[in-house]
Amino acid sequence: MAATSVASAPSVSATSSIDQALADRLAAIVGARRVLFRPSELLTYTADALPSYFKQPALAVFPGTRDEVVAVVRELAACGVPFVPRGAGTGLSGGALADGVVLVGLNRLTRVISVDPDNMMATVEPGVVNVALSRAVGAYGLHYAPDPSSQAACTIGGNVAENAGGPHCLKYGVTTNHILALEVILPSGEIVTLGGTDGENEGYDLVGAFVGSEGCFGIALAITVRLSRNPEGVRTLLADFMSIDAAAQTVSAIVATGIIPAALEMIDQATIRAVESSIYAAGYPTDAAAALLIELDGAIAGLEHDVETVETLCRANGARTVRIARDEVERTRLWQGRKKAFGAMGRVSSHLVVQDAVVPRTKLPEVLAQIHRVSQQNRVKVCNVFHAGDGNLHPNIAYDASDADETARVHVAMREIMTLCVDAGGTITGEHGVGLDKIAYMELIFSPESLAAMCTLREVFDPERRSNPGKVVPVHSCREWHMSPAARPSASLA
Amino acid sequence: MTTSSISSAAHLRDCIRDASVRGTPLRITGAGTWLDAGRPVRSVESLSIQGLSGIVDYVPGDLTLTARAGTTLGEIRHETGKHNQWLALDPHGSDKGTLGATIATASAGPLASAFGTPRDLVLGLEFVTGTGSIARAGGRVVKNVAGFDLTRLMTGAWGTLAVLSEATVRLHACPQVDETIAVAIAGDSESLDRTRQLLRRLAFTPYACEVLSGPLAMSVLGRDEPVALFRLAGNIESVTAQRASLLELGQPVDVSSEAWTSLRAAEPTDAIVFRLSRHPSEIGTTWDEAVRLVDGAPGALLHATPARGIVRCILPSSEPTMARIGSALAAPPQSKRVGERMPERLWSAFPNRANSEIGGRLKQAFDPRGLLNPGILGNTV
DSSP: OOHHHHHSOHHHHHHHHOSHHHHHHHHHHHOGGGEEOSHHHHGGGGOOSSTTOOOOOSEEEOOOSHHHHHHHHHHHHHTTOOEEEESSSOOSSSTTOOSSSEEEEOTTOOOEEEEETTTTEEEEOTTOBHHHHHHHHGGGTEEOOOOOTTTTTOBHHHHHHHTOOOTTHHHHOOGGGGEEEEEEEOTTSOEEEEEOSSSOOOSSOHHHHHTTOTTSSOEEEEEEEEOEEOOSEEEEEEEEESSHHHHHHHHHHHHHTTOOOSEEEEEEHHHHHHHHTSTTOOOOOTTOSEEEEEEEEEOSTTHHHHHHHHHHHHHHTTEEEEEEOOSHHHHHHHHHHHHTHHHHHTTTOSEEEEOBOBOOGGGHHHHHHHHHHHHHHTTOOEEEEEBGGGTBOOEEEEEOTTOHHHHHHHHHHHHHHHHHHHHTTOBSBSSSOOTTTTGGGHHHHSOHHHHHHHHHHHHHHOTTOOBSTTOSSOGGGOGGGGSOGGGSOOOOOO | OEEEEOOSHHHHHHHHHHHHHHTOOEEEESSSTTTTBSSOOOOSEEEEOTTSOOEEEEEGGGTEEEEETTOBHHHHHHHHHTTTEEOOOOOSSOTTSBHHHHHHTTOOOTTHHHHOOHHHHEEEEEEEETTSOEEEEEOSSSOOOSSSOHHHHHTTSTTSSEEEEEEEEEOEEOOSEEEEEEEEOOOSHHHHHHHHHHHHHOSSOOSEEEEEOHHHHHHHHSOOSOEEEEEEEESHHHHHHHHHHTTTTSOEEEEOTHHHHHHHTOSOTTOEEEEEEOOGGGHHHHHHHHHHHHTTOTTOEEEEEGGGTEEEEEEOOOHHHHHHHHHHHHSOOSSEEEEEEOOGGGGGGSOOTTOSHHHHHHHHHHOTTOOBSTTTTOOOO
């Protein structure tokens, strides 16, 4: 690779080479219907699920098979064009937006390649929808554990890119704890296998490095996931509280017992009211300051014992009522309010900003009180619906983007909230990813040397930085970023 | 060999920079309890992180703990135990080992069946790269996707890309009941398969399940018959049911939880230790292969982790054993082989651990002068 291509900003050369000729060459691979090149056709792909960023790709291509993906990536490599991999576009960080570069849509690759129920694993293409995978293996009494709220639409490939979480990750772990192996096409067009399934994986944890790389390291062609047994029993409780503090104390009390709930979610009053006035009404008490949605699962023996312990703790910490779902219908209804909460916010205002900070669990009461103060000072309405069990907050503000004054206040409030979460010992994103949305906050938590180390890792996978350019790590903060590979000291290899 | 003892991350950085100027490769060590683990390192100087010790931050309510890399597992066990919590890592060896070495080598023991390996418990790291940069990755919270995952990259990299100076780990609250139970089994491949099938079918995951060969059961439990050793935990009702579900395998007998400590420390000094693995469903076949490999080696000890498809082989070292195992290992492997400790000449039977194009590029990027633990993972190109 020539040093000059590294030194130049990717998009400069890119724009010029994304032309009709490239569109034609890509159409020869995937078919003309699967290449979008007219600006009007590309409108759908200018945003993800976060309605605050709009970036227009120069071209979008939708390969339908593994071989087509390989051919597309190699064509883009041959002409040095940057690209952005995209799954279902349900991301909440602007990570799958392509600004004047090529968007590679992977949602047509929906094949479950193989299922090994005995060893509890499955290999899938990247476009398989999260919930479709669980459905495909349901007959074996298995499921895929990470369950982002967008699971009905989001893809496993996108989950791998973002290291997606979900309510049940409190007990079962996030995406990276469930990926065994990956077949990846690097931006250079080279195909590599990371990890493996037949025996222990040794050497560098390349699966760990790839998961959560937000599309900056290449495209996963095949993903082998670990499956989990469906629990023998599930019990879902809804406890409501007259103060946020009491709800937060309950969270700590439950966790301290050693019981790991399958999920432990908090929903504040503003969110409860938004949900209850929407089609997703779940029967949450609208006068409560906060509600906890608690799920316990596992072997039936001992489960009731844990339910009793949790119920007692809720009441001891001030729960007004504790409702235990009697059947699957009631359980689904209780969950619907939580999973569709962001959808329900759509009723409140046209625009929404969502944050994803994580704070140490013991700091929850203090941080929630500070967020309340920030919302009052800036006259914005913050709703909180989040994974309380692991301290992963989702403060979100619904607003009208056509109101410049309100928009400005929202942005000030968001920055203040992020800063106070970081000051409490937290991090800027727990499961949504950095993407574009949080890139400005990276320097709040990482030193230039730490960011440079991340750039170093990225360059191992993508030396030309053509895959999802401009995301995750702020370019200017990396000292080595501008240094061409030729200028670096060479390795005396071990 | 000269040894420098490190007192801070900045000191570590200075030592690495100094070694870089002098072009002197370094052997990175922790407590030095396992210096013969991994391939031989080509270095003349040693850098010990043992002095870089102590718990930096521990808020029990957060179930996370931050400690310097040289902190021993014993100290962490002691401190967390005061709050009825624990770090669910039980690497082979003892609690004298350091947190840094455990993470750097991704060492895991029987608990990995339920809690995963270090990659599943490490939340954040501070490290110094081969280029002398102090960097942090991850954080002190239990969920974090900010930036590329250098935490997992460094976990299990055997100190070849960077030297760990500090780590934050996830803790667990101690269960109400925690019992150790032995069930005598035949110890043949069929009994291994049955144990694995039972584990696959159960509605719960035992904290641990290891199958011990007769000689190993003798050394750990004082009974000369193969056993399946279970660690069952949870509330009383749950553990009672768990125990009952083991009956189809044989009669459960209570044994002391000390069995786990003895199992971790079962290998004699200078033993040859390696592991075989493939799919868990093939554990019987893997066990048979291990039995054949160690056949005729006096004092050979075997144990299997059925849920993970791994068989660990421990052979007291002697010249005849070395010759015998050397020729046995020369046969093409049917299972994946992972070496732990052995004399240099046996290593050729174990594939290079970081031998991939990307592995080589990583080494070049993070340790371009090849200063850190050169050779411990085999060649990296």
